[in-house]
Amino acid sequence: MTARNFAAFPANRPRRMRRDDFSRRLMRESRLSADDLILPVFVLDGAGREEQVASMPGVSRRSIDGLLKLAEQAVALKIPALALFPVIDAAGKSLDAAEAWNPEGLVPRTIQALKANFPELGVITDVALDPYTSHGQDGLIDESGYVLNDETLAALEQQALCHAQAGADVVAPSDMMDGRVARIRSAFEAAGQIHTRILAYSAKYASSFYGPFRDAVGSAGNLGKGNKYSYQMDPANSDEAIREVALDISEGADMFMVKPGMPYLDIVRRVKHELQVPTFVYQVSGEYAMLKAAALNGWLDEKAVVLESLLAFKRAGADGVLTYFALDAARWLKDSA
Numbered sequence: 345m346t347a348r349n350f351a352a353f354p355a356n357r358p359r360r361m362r363r364d365d366f367s368r369r370l371m372r373e374s375r376l377s378a379d380d381l382i383l384p385v386f387v388l389d390g391a392g393r394e395e396q397v398a399s400m401p402g403v404s405r406r407s408i409d410g411l412l413k414l415a416e417q418a419v420a421l422k423i424p425a426l427a428l429f430p431v432i433d434a435a436g437k438s439l440d441a442a443e444a445w446n447p448e449g450l451v452p453r454t455i456q457a458l459k460a461n462f463p464e465l466g467v468i469t470d471v472a473l474d475p476y477t478s479h480g481q482d483g484l485i486d487e488s489g490y491v492l493n494d495e496t497l498a499a500l501e502q503q504a505l506c507h508a509q510a511g512a513d514v515v516a517p518s519d520m521m522d523g524r525v526a527r528i529r530s531a532f533e534a535a536g537q538i539h540t541r542i543l544a545y546s547a548k549y550a551s552s553f554y555g556p557f558r559d560a561v562g563s564a565g566n567l568g569k570g571n572k573y574s575y576q577m578d579p580a581n582s583d584e585a586i587r588e589v590a591l592d593i594s595e596g597a598d599m600f601m602v603k604p605g606m607p608y609l610d611i612v613r614r615v616k617h618e619l620q621v622p623t624f625v626y627q628v629s630g631e632y633a634m635l636k637a638a639a640l641n642g643w644l645d646e647k648a649v650v651l652e653s654l655l656a657f658k659r660a661g662a663d664g665v666l667t668y669f670a671l672d673a674a675r676w677l678k679d680s681a
């Protein structure tokens with residue numbers, strides 16, 4: 345044999361493991377399953393009502409009867425939980441947001457209907473005042489429009505307790521007030537609600553990707569030119585997200601959310617790797633709208649990009665993903681299993 349110049353060859357050939365399906369499967373580091381998915385849903389008052397959300401093709405607001413049909417599909421596909429968002433009509437909106445803790449309100453009635461029909465399906469409720477305030481802010485405001493922290497805490501406590509007492513499995517404060525997790529946790533302990541979990545939207549950014557959601561729940565018009573910069577986080581920040589999650593750990597939260605999703609994968613990774621907590625991420629309405637619009641135009645392959653985006657959340661470290669694609673994704677995963 346003549347001596348060969350090995351320097352002329354690649355020293356390593358990573359392509360060997362990528363050559364065949366069997367070896368690609370063996371070295372796959374992250375996996376996505378229906379167990380990772382949470383379906384956000386919009387609920388309306390009344391019966392037999394279903395309205396499409398124009399900026400979110402394929403997503404609609406439904407009255408409780410229609411929502412139960414959606415829940416049935418989620419259960420059949422083994423999706424662990426729903427996240428409930430109410431659409432409140434103008435009569436239910438006020439300056440003090442009192443409808444938010446009405447025990448006969450839309451959210452408590454929806455929780456009761458879901459738990460009565462599908463006891464095994466986790467019900468997550470949003471704790472924030474924006475569906476109930478006439479100005480569309482997540483909290484109570486002063487004369488200048490500034491969102492008042494401590495006054496809002498009292499309202500959030502009543503709202504969270506109302507949801508827990510109606511049977512919510514998880515309450516998810518998405519308001520970004522300081523101290524709300526501690527406040528809700530102590531109210532739960534005092535009321536004997538020791539099993540209700542708290543999913544804290546700890547790292548919730550003041551994002552422009554929430555636009556279609558605000559259309560869906562009808563808060564966009566009320567908010568008008570207002571913004572949420574004085575409580576939601578600045579998109580420029582990363583260390584601050586770690587401090588926010590650390591605070592919510594100390595205040596007694598069980599699960600921690602990063603929101604939005606795809607533009608914030610670095611935050612998902614930092615939270616999971618630096619704090620080792622149950623980490624969730626919200627693929628928000630604007631992300632859904634982007635993917636859906638491109639798919640509807642034939643510019644992207646919907647199934648492929650949606651599953652890739654969800655897998656990317658897992659790779660970054662997420663334990664679960666809230667996504668409007670949850671039902672479709674669970675179906676696709678089942679078909680390819």
Ligand code: PBG
Nearest residue numbers: 472474518553554557628629630
């Ligand atoms: C408000 C809330 C928002 C979303 C969930 N809860 C929007 C906001 O802060 O205005 C957005 C979710 C989405 O865009 O899908 N508490």
